[in-house]
Amino acid sequence: xxxxxxxxxxxxxxxxxxxxxxxxxxxxxxxxxxxxxxxxxxxxxxxxxxxxxxxxxxxxxxxxxxxxxxxxxxxxxxxxxxxxxxxxxxxxxxxxxxxxxxxxxxxxxxxxxxxxxxxxxxxxxxxxxxxxxxxxxxxxxxxxxxxxxxxxxxxxxxxxxxxxxxxxxxxxxxxxxxxxxxxxxxxxxxxxxxxxxxxxxxxxxxxxxxxxxxxxxxxxxxxxxxxxxxxxxxxxxxxxxxxxxxxxxxxxxxxxxxxxxxxxxxxxxxxxxxxxxxxxxxxxxxxxxxxxxxxxxxxxxxxxxxxxxxx
Amino acid sequence: xxxxxxxxxxxxxxxxxxxxxxxxxxxxxxxxxxxxxxxxxxxxxxxxxxxxxxxxxxxxxxxxxxxxxxxxxxxxxxxxxxxxxxxxxxxxxxxxxxxxxxxxxxxxxxxxxxxxxxxxxxxxxxxxxxxxxxxxxxxxxxxxxxxxxxxxxxxxxxxxxxxxxxxxxxxxxxxxxxxxxxxxxxxxxxxxxxxxxxxxxxxxxxxxxxxxxxxxxxxxxxxxxxxxxxxxxxxxxxxxxxxxxxxxxxxxxxxxxxxxxxxxxxxxxxxxxxxxxxxxxxxxxxxxxxxxxxxxxxxxxxxxxxxxxxxxxxxxxxxxxxxxxxxxxxxxxxxxxxxxxxxxxxxxxxxxxxxxxxxx
Numbered sequence: 001x002x003x004x005x006x007x008x009x010x011x012x013x014x015x016x017x018x019x020x021x022x023x024x025x026x027x028x029x030x031x032x033x034x035x036x037x038x039x040x041x042x043x044x045x046x047x048x049x050x051x052x053x054x055x056x057x058x059x060x061x062x063x064x065x066x067x068x069x070x071x072x073x074x075x076x077x078x079x080x081x082x083x084x085x086x087x088x089x090x091x092x093x094x095x096x097x098x099x100x101x102x103x104x105x106x107x108x109x110x111x112x113x114x115x116x117x118x119x120x121x122x123x124x125x126x127x128x129x130x131x132x133x134x135x136x137x138x139x140x141x142x143x144x145x146x147x148x149x150x151x152x153x154x155x156x157x158x159x160x161x162x163x164x165x166x167x168x169x170x171x172x173x174x175x176x177x178x179x180x181x182x183x184x185x186x187x188x189x190x191x192x193x194x195x196x197x198x199x200x201x202x203x204x205x206x207x208x209x210x211x212x213x214x215x216x217x218x219x220x221x222x223x224x225x226x227x228x229x230x231x232x233x234x235x236x237x238x239x240x241x242x243x244x245x246x247x248x249x250x251x252x253x254x255x256x257x258x259x260x261x262x263x264x265x266x267x268x269x270x271x272x273x274x275x276x277x278x279x280x281x282x283x284x285x286x287x288x289x290x291x292x293x294x295x296x297x298x299x300x301x302x303x304x305x306x307x308x309x310x311x
Numbered sequence: 312x313x314x315x316x317x318x319x320x321x322x323x324x325x326x327x328x329x330x331x332x333x334x335x336x337x338x339x340x341x342x343x344x345x346x347x348x349x350x351x352x353x354x355x356x357x358x359x360x361x362x363x364x365x366x367x368x369x370x371x372x373x374x375x376x377x378x379x380x381x382x383x384x385x386x387x388x389x390x391x392x393x394x395x396x397x398x399x400x401x402x403x404x405x406x407x408x409x410x411x412x413x414x415x416x417x418x419x420x421x422x423x424x425x426x427x428x429x430x431x432x433x434x435x436x437x438x439x440x441x442x443x444x445x446x447x448x449x450x451x452x453x454x455x456x457x458x459x460x461x462x463x464x465x466x467x468x469x470x471x472x473x474x475x476x477x478x479x480x481x482x483x484x485x486x487x488x489x490x491x492x493x494x495x496x497x498x499x500x501x502x503x504x505x506x507x508x509x510x511x512x513x514x515x516x517x518x519x520x521x522x523x524x525x526x527x528x529x530x531x532x533x534x535x536x537x538x539x540x541x542x543x544x545x546x547x548x549x550x551x552x553x554x555x556x557x558x559x560x561x562x563x564x565x566x567x568x569x570x571x572x573x574x575x576x577x578x579x580x581x582x583x584x585x586x587x588x589x590x591x592x593x594x595x596x597x598x599x600x601x602x603x604x605x606x607x608x609x610x611x612x613x614x615x616x617x618x619x620x621x622x623x624x625x626x627x628x629x630x631x632x633x634x635x636x637x638x639x640x641x642x643x644x645x646x647x648x649x650x651x652x653x654x655x656x657x658x659x660x661x662x663x664x665x666x667x668x669x670x671x
Contacts, residue, residue, distance in 0.1 A: 123375075204422060208488065210408060211418040212417075212443065213408050213412035213414055214413070214440065216405070227429065230430075300430065
């Protein structure tokens with residue numbers, strides 16, 4: 001297992017390097033520049049390019065960037081926050097986004113699992129029908145619609161929670177965005193859990209457990225859920241990343257100072273280093289989550305665990 | 312006169328139907344069966360004849376669209392020294408599961424590759440039933456699990472306990488399934504085609520094993536199968552099912568050496584044999600009736616070359632043809648014309664009888 005994890009980490013690092021290269025290449029050929037200011041003369045622009053090393057050939061720029069990045073230096077911001085270290089900009093905002101994402105995924109997975117399990121047990125009853133309706137709605141309506149709805153009804157009309165993000169009341173402020181973000185997860189996890197559970201509940205080994213006379217709740221928790229979880233874990237991973245990247249709009253609505261809103265600004269203002277750094281952070285999160293999913297897979301499914309241990 | 316045999320299970324006039332998109336399917340039509348202590352009953356018939364449905368009704372694991380229209384399944388058992396008699400039809404599936412399943416009646420399923428939970432180790436799966444029904448500590452349950460594994464012929468039981476189903480071969484998995492079934496010393500063991508998914512050499516061993524266990528613990532066994540070879544090896548008593556009805560039943564000798572129903576003739580004739588002189592294997596022509604519609608007369612009549620006129624109009628009753636032998640065919644009526652079984656089958660039976668005599 002340890003060997004396997006090490007191998008996976010090595011592959012992940014290589015993947016990240018490749019992603020970085022592609023990002024660099026894309027920005028290189030993107031129109032515009034960070035210094036698109038009409039007040040700047042050609043000579044001043046050349047000076048600026050030279051100062052930030054943007055005049056150098058592509059491969060040298062890439063090499064310089066990577067070697068600096070390894071030491072934790074992500075360069076400086078060109079436009080949003082002149083000469084401010086990108087690393088620091090992200091460091092202050094990332095925890096807010098991640099916290100929001102984790103809250104949403106935890107809430108969403110728990111409610112989703114619960115709904116899915118109940119729907120599967122009560123398959124073909126009105127409970128099942130309602131769950132399917134909820135999940136179809138949750139998947140098809142974008143999260144910013146829920147965000148606006150929640151902000152209006154719960155935030156403005158009822159006044160239970162703040163509408164705009166407030167640093168001093170971090171938890172209260174995160175309630176509405178968490179709810180808005182978790183709807184998609186609830187819907188997805190519920191849909192997936194339901195179909196997986198229905199599959200598992202119809203399998204031969206569940207028939208055998210029934211014929212052993214095992215109590216219903218033990219059958220559900222020990223046998224059915226455990227087997228259904230294997231495929232469910234694979235969707236929760238990408239959903240988690242989807243939440244982080246997809247939170248951009250919701251962050252804007254609730255004025256949350258996370259990296260989602262920063263990314264949008266950076267793209268609009270051609271702030272190369274910020275764009276690359278955030279894209280890099282997103283990629284790392286994705287790869288890291290998939291790695292965790294893979295390890296979890298092994299813990300839940302003995303077939304995979306043992307095969308891996310052998311290799 | 313023999314000592315009166317103790318009846319364990321008696322099914323009376325069982326009718327089961329399934330609600331489907333195109334209407335109600337009358338899958339079981341008036342089944343009547345008895346199972347005695349220490350005996351083996353084999354229910355034979357082709358796919359869809361209702362053999363599995365019958366035993367699922369006993370276990371209370373009918374699919375959710377199935378309903379028991381009428382009839383009774385009386386189960387007599389001993390509970391803490393007290394004789395009890397219950398009608399399984401009157402119990403809810405949950406009651407059957409918590410009071411009877413696993414404890415008094417256990418089941419071995421057809422496909423060992425899919426009937427074990429892939430995420431739980433063998434030991435836990437065997438112990439689960441015991442911990443549920445009996446006042447055992449974990450250690451006691453574990454000792455019993457080890458005992459059971461050696462009973463079903465698995466070596467290194469201690470090591471196997473910690474293994475997962477995918478680490479065992481098909482034959483071993485079926486042995487584990489049998490060990491699970493035996494965990495709580497049931498009175499009745501239902502084997503739903505227990506050897507269909509196994510290769511022939513393993514088949515014989517598994518049958519041998521079940522027989523051996525039966526001899527030791529005097530449990531009653533119901534075999535569901537379409538393999539007459541299996542029936543010949545294990546059964547004391549045979550019931551032949553066709554289209555949801557039992558069309559012929561009797562003890563093993565009566566069914567194999569003196570079959571009366573044309574369907575049974577067909578089944579026996581279609582069994583391959585070393586010195587069949589024809590080049591083609593015999594097959595019963597046609598296909599079973601659609602049970603969505605009510606079947607007038609004998610359900611087998613349209614496929615039956617010996618069918619009488621009355622077979623198409625009136626359902627034959629069970630005729631008592633002596634001993635334990637009962638046949639549902641108008642051919643057994645005293646006014647019916649005398650019809651002989653196919654000559655090939657006749658020859659084969661004579662040969663089998665002779666072989667048996669020589670063997671003894």
